[in-house]
Amino acid sequence: MVYIPTALRAALICGSLLVLVFIVYSSIKASMDVHYAVLWITMAAIILLIGLWPELAAAIANLIGFQSVSNFVFLAMTAVLFLLSYYSFLKISRMNEDIRKLNYKVASLQKELDDAKKRSE
Amino acid sequence: MKVLIIVPAYNEEKNLPVLIPKITAEGWDYIVINDGSTDNSAEMLREKGFNHMDLAVNAGLAAVTKMGFMYAHDHGYDAALVVDGDGQHPPVYIKDLVKKIEEGYDYVVGSRFIDRKKPMSMRMIGSRLICWAIRLKTGKTVKDPTSGMRALGRKTLQDFAENMNFIAEPDALVYVLRRGYSFSEIQVDMEERTEGVSYFHSPLKSARYMYTILMSILFLQW
Numbered sequence: 001m002v003y004i005p006t007a008l009r010a011a012l013i014c015g016s017l018l019v020l021v022f023i024v025y026s027s028i029k030a031s032m033d034v035h036y037a038v039l040w041i042t043m044a045a046i047i048l049l050i051g052l053w054p055e056l057a058a059a060i061a062n063l064i065g066f067q068s069v070s071n072f073v074f075l076a077m078t079a080v081l082f083l084l085s086y087y088s089f090l091k092i093s094r095m096n097e098d099i100r101k102l103n104y105k106v107a108s109l110q111k112e113l114d115d116a117k118k119r120s121e
Numbered sequence: 122m123k124v125l126i127i128v129p130a131y132n133e134e135k136n137l138p139v140l141i142p143k144i145t146a147e148g149w150d151y152i153v154i155n156d157g158s159t160d161n162s163a164e165m166l167r168e169k170g171f172n173h174m175d176l177a178v179n180a181g182l183a184a185v186t187k188m189g190f191m192y193a194h195d196h197g198y199d200a201a202l203v204v205d206g207d208g209q210h211p212p213v214y215i216k217d218l219v220k221k222i223e224e225g226y227d228y229v230v231g232s233r234f235i236d237r238k239k240p241m242s243m244r245m246i247g248s249r250l251i252c253w254a255i256r257l258k259t260g261k262t263v264k265d266p267t268s269g270m271r272a273l274g275r276k277t278l279q280d281f282a283e284n285m286n287f288i289a290e291p292d293a294l295v296y297v298l299r300r301g302y303s304f305s306e307i308q309v310d311m312e313e314r315t316e317g318v319s320y321f322h323s324p325l326k327s328a329r330y331m332y333t334i335l336m337s338i339l340f341l342q343w
Binding site for chain 1: 177178284286287288292332333336337340341343
């Protein structure tokens with residue numbers, strides 16, 4: 001089993017707790033879309049779990065065969081961030097498509113309105 | 122009292138022609154909000170001359186209901202009531218909900234389980250879990266938190282038109298209860314949908330819904 005000094009353990013718990021509180025608080029304050037807020041709260045909760053119980057990360061790292069726990073944590077975090085960033089790109093391109101559609105809709109409505117005005121003059 | 126019936130609809134071209142005459146027969150104002158349907162809803166709505174709005178882009182049920190509330194608020198309605206476009210909310214109960222609003226309640230839900238027992242299906246186990254979360258958060262007991270048939274009075278209508286950030290009915294209910302609005306549930310009997318598909322047809326989607334709704338109730342609604 002890995003040995004974790006008390007000061008480090010306290011720092012981990014405080015840090016991860018702060019992250020969770022900050023995310024919950026600012027999501028509410030900025031009224032972030034519930035779906036995204038839940039995603040981020042889940043991430044913060046996982047970080048808190050690792051902070052409270054670093055042995056869990058160590059056990060998983062050992063099980064898979066990582067030489068050091070920190071390598072495993074770094075890789076896992078990078079993978080999660082990679083996926084999240086991919087997901088944002090996906091959302092952005094969807095939104096771009098939606099904006100194009102709306103843009104077209106507004107323009108064609110404006111044209112219809114202008115044409116109708118012209119006819120009535 | 123000026124009441125608007127909001128009918129959110131996504132691919133309901135078969136259900137709407139049955140539902141709308143039932144609403145107009147009772148003499149209510151209504152608006153169908155067509156959420157970018159991929160079937161022929163838009164043509165059908167125009168041909169039949171139903172009062173409606175077509176969204177250019179699919180927005181989802183929560184966003185559509187919010188637009189309905191904004192519309193009702195902008196057009197000076199005193200109350201608004203949501204009746205799903207799939208026909209599961211029988212319009213005969215509209216007057217009962219409106220009566221409660223007239224009595225002064227801010228938020229009235231048409232509940233399936235006031236006089237009837239809640240069955241033991243998967244969906245209703247989910248409903249029980251949501252009830253428990255709502256009791257934990259607000260201390261109040263709600264019989265049917267997932268019912269989409271609800272009426273809003275003037276105050277809640279304005280609030281929802283301006284600051285609504287919910288994914289569905291249960292977290293909206295928590296918002297209402299936490300803000301101290303008066304709330305009432307009355308018995309309605311709902312119908313199974315006859316045509317089309319529900320928003321919840323896959324287990325994965327249902328599980329995701331449950332998780333998101335519970336997180337929203339417990340952490341995000343204050």
